[in-house]
Amino acid sequence: MILSGRRRSGAVSVKKSEVSKGLLEFTIPTLFRCPISLDLMKDPVTLSTGITYDRDSIEKWIDTGNVRCPVTNQVLGDLEQIPNHTLRKLIQDWCVKNKSHGVERIPTPRIPISRPQVLDNCSRMVAATRRGDAKKCVELVVKITILAKESERNKRCIAENGFGSALADCFEYFTRFSVDIHENLLKEILSALAWAPPLTQESLSKLKSTNSLHCMALYLNDGDLLTRRNAVSVLQELVREDRDYVDRLEQIDGIEEKLFHILEVPICPKATEACLVLIHHMMVLKKTTGGLIISKFIQMGxxxxxxxxxxxxxxxxxxxxxxxxxxxxxxxxxxxxxxxxxxxxxxxxxxxxxxxxxxxxxxxxxxxxxxxxxxxxxxxxxxxxxxxxxxxxxxxxxxxxxxxxxxxxxxxxxxxxxxxxxxxxxxxxxxxxxxxxxx
Missing domain, CATH: 1.25.10.10 (Leucine-rich Repeat Variant)
Structure with a gap:
């Protein structure tokens, strides 16, 4: 493969000074190229068929529903991607060697979180919740949240493997006690719940508890704008999944004023949309009291x-x-x-x-x-x-x-x-x- 001065998506980084001089023209070893993208691999991983691909390319291939190895056409009975550390080290050494040609060294990639790791962290969170160990729960929530921010793949893996259920269990348990004492933990959980659905029916029932809903309603007027956004986003998601939440919400004193205040003092478009959805549900789903709710909102302005x-x-x-x-x-x-x-x-x-x-x-x-x-x-x-x-x-x-x-x-x-x-x-x-x- 001849590498020209033009930069391609996923290709090695090239210094503009070298490109402008037209000095860069050399061959990338075939072994270092991904069979799918033909670009230099940044994070080589090997499948069960023995073929190595760049992680980003093969993940996109699998995510589109393909179940066969692109090179051998064999069915992938095991989708596990094993990092090829030896090949990655060779690629990095090659980049360093060709630094004079404008090639930048590819940094060592972070290994994405796996399903067993997520399940293990969820189990540890559930155990810490049962012990009433709020400090440990905070550590685990923060740890997983950081991993989720590293990549969309991590976020998807975490959300699909029970993290939401562990969060709901932890949130419901600690709202039984003083909200002020466990404020840090509860806010961290709300933040994670805002991006970690779907929730199981058991999890939904826990978040529908009186303590859980009152805590979220309390945070609608919290001074922290991020917490307010997370609270209204989670409430909207709960109503979308289970309309019975409208009955519970209506029983919270001042809920209409809290929602109105979020619209009156906008936080962000996402919070505004979530608030409008909640208000609409309250008006539509309450056949007996819907008119009274509408009248109350009208009188508020x-x-x-x-x-x-x-x-x-x-x-x-x-x-x-x-x-x-x-x-x-x-x-x-x-x-x-x-x-x-x-x-x-x-x-x-x-x-x-x-x-x-x-x-x-x-x-x-x-x-x-x-x-x-x-x-x-x-x-x-x-x-x-x-x-x-x-x-x-x-x-x-x-x-x-x-x-x-x-x-x-x-x-x-x-x-x-x-x-x-x-x-x-x-x-x-x-x-x-x-x-x-x-x-």
Whole structure:
């Protein structure tokens, strides 16, 4: 293989000064090249077939579902990757020898964590929890968290081999005692839980305990922004996995105020999204008290707060914020409050065809609610028409939409047809002559 001055992904590092002089042109030994990428191996590992590959290349090969050795085509009965230390040392020596040609020495790679190591650490954590040894639990959580940060492979291996269950068990146990005494441990566990799902049903039941939920709710108002983000993220994950958590959350005094405060004083987009998901679940899943929850959030000022989030929010925040706003507009109080806000109609019209299909459907749904029944009025429909809602709705029909959205658009067109005299520029719109006035 002839190594040119151009740097390839995964190839040896080349000094720019040497490249510019055109001095670098030598052959990388075939033994040092990965059979998959043909690049110089940084972390050579040997499979059960006896063939050595660069770890990154063979892992990507296996992760895509391949179960055969790329060179021999033999079935890989054992996917274990054994580090080839001898070959790695030869490659490093070769890099040092060719330093004058602009080749940088490849550092000794960290060996990724294995499944047995994860299981061993989980067992030790469970044992330490049973002994009530909080100090040892902190050490183990920190140790595994550090390993998880080294690579996505490590994080995936840790998450898939019971780490979440050990964390849930430890968290539930120590929340039975003073939260202040074990604050460091509980915060470390929350941080790990934020990236270490999935959880087993047993783990979910432990985190659904009164002590666990009250601890997470307590941390929603913690001064540490990272802890607040982790707490709301874990609660969102729990609700997603088991909707019964909504019943438990509702029983926590002041939970609505805590969630509202996270939106009012933003931490990060991830925390905002998680908070919106929790609020939406609380409104939708509580058939008997959902209206009361909506009223409480409206009185706090959630509608203008969400409208502010929609102004500069990214796609995910807009989708979730519009879903919450749509739910609040199910009630008369929500429709009146939203309609009276000067930002509502301009923002909804703007979001149509501007963010996502979900945002378009939700924006149309909210407009339909606002203009229907007692809250609908001449001024609102005319304002939407002046902002270009008619043309946007026509485009939505042309590009295609669901049956429910199509029905709402039809109703909106009928309202616009009834009030078209108030908009001079729409008098000549041929689309209106095909619309029948509502009965």
């Amino acid at each position: 959630l509608i203008p707060l969400i409208l502010e989030l929609l102004v500069d929010g990214d796609r995910s925040v807009c989708d979730k914020g519009l879903a919450v706003l749509d739910r609040m507009c199910h009630t008369k109080e929500g429709k009146v409050t939203a309609y009276d806000n000067a930002l509502t109609i301009p923002l909804l019209v703007k979001k149509i065809l501007h963010v996502s299909d979900a945002a378009t459907d939700l924006s149309i749904s909210i407009l339909h609610k606002l203009f229907s029944g007692e809250s609908g009025s001449y001024n609102g429909v005319v304002e939407a028409m002046k902002l270009g809602a008619f043309q946007k709705l026509l485009v939505v029909l042309q590009v295609g939409c669901g049956r429910s959205t199509k029905e709402k658009i039809t109703e909106l067109f009928k309202m616009m047809n009834m009030f078209r005299d108030g908009v001079d520029c729409f008098e000549s719109c041929v689309g209106f002559k095909y619309l029948k006035a509502p009965n």
